[in-house]
Amino acid sequence: MKSQLDVFRQLLLLRIAEEELANLFLREKIFSFIHFYVGQEAVAVGVSNALSACDRALGNHRSHGHYLAKGGNLRRMICEILGKAEGSSGGKGGSMHMIDRSQGFTGSSPILASITSIAAGSAFVQKHVGDSSVTVAYIGDGASEEGGFYETLNLAALFNLPLLIVVENNLYAVNSKILDRRSPRYNSEQIVRGFGVHYASADGNDYYDVYSKSQHLLTGVRCGQPAVLECMVYRHMAHSAPLFDDNQGYRTEDPVVLRAERDCIKNMRKQLVSSGVSEDILSSIEDDTRAFVIREINYAKAADYPAPETLYDNFYE
Secondary structure, three states: OOHHHHHHHHHHHHHHHHHHHHHHHOOOOOOOOOOOOOOOOOHHHHHHHOOOOEEEEEEEEOHHHHHHHHOOOOHHHHHHHHOOOOOOOOOOOOOOOOOEHHHHHEEEEOOOOHHHHHHHHHHOOOOOOHHHOOEEEEEOHHHHHOHHHHHHOOOOHHHHOEEEEEEOOOOOEEEEEEEHHOOOOOOOOHHHHHOOOOOEEOOOOOOOHHHHHHHHHEEEEEOOEEEEEEEEEOOOOOOOOOOOHHHHOOOOOOOOOHHOOOOOHHHHHHHHHHHHOOHHHHHHHHHHHHHHHHHHHHHHHHHOOOHHHOOOOOOOO
16 A cells, blocks of 8 residues: 555645646647546546456546556657657547556546446456456536446446446536436435346545545455446546636536645645645655656657658558
8 A cells, every 4th residue: 555645645646737737728839629637636546446357447538547557658649649759659649649568557538438338358357357447437517317337237236347447427428417417216225226237326526535445445346346436526627628717607516616625636635734745845846847747748749750651550441
């Protein structure tokens, strides 16, 4: 189990990478769609720290944090976002298509619930070869309302797949409130358990709650008991781009004050100070992390774009 200070470093890396990429976006250096993970870091880090190196993870359109938490390379991630040849997908996928199979990050896709079907296929292979590894798929609350999610639950239970689906419930699908999309009688736990799949809910703002719930569920998942972990969390920024949309009037469930109060990094910093870690040490860690991220951004900015003759490489015919 990682020390609290190590976890703090992990959370900071995810947060600062997103902050600096947001600054880069605002300086008009990023020209593709980008969805920031700020506020949800405790979910990716908590789940990933409960996984083993041979386990696989798949993400969605908001997957910078999933990629980095699973051991993805920051330089390759930034190069990919900037369309450079050293990117994780050769500069051809952009922000929503991260991949690093050497770290077990099988890939991400913006086609929402479809990633659960792909993850089920990955888990089926793992079961077939009998290597005791598992697959994790990350989706949002909007994607959990799609038919592909329900079909995957049914297949996972039918074939006893080693599959964990993590639902990051940040209360909105783009800017649609849950109660605008769901009956007041909608019950996630009853739906999941109705398919014969295990279920747990975690506070997605609390690293230790996510980590412990993940560990518990994964014990069963490794024995062929598929599960869903629903993490209640807050998306600090707008759905897409580094903007804040609190003035649009729809964010009545998670005002800025509440998001700041529940912030996973802010609260872990308080815990560390209470346990005797000095503010100077924490500030030094933050400064070092930001310097590292900025170095990697500067490297990526100067890196080469893909050569024109590689345009059709890796295409299926």
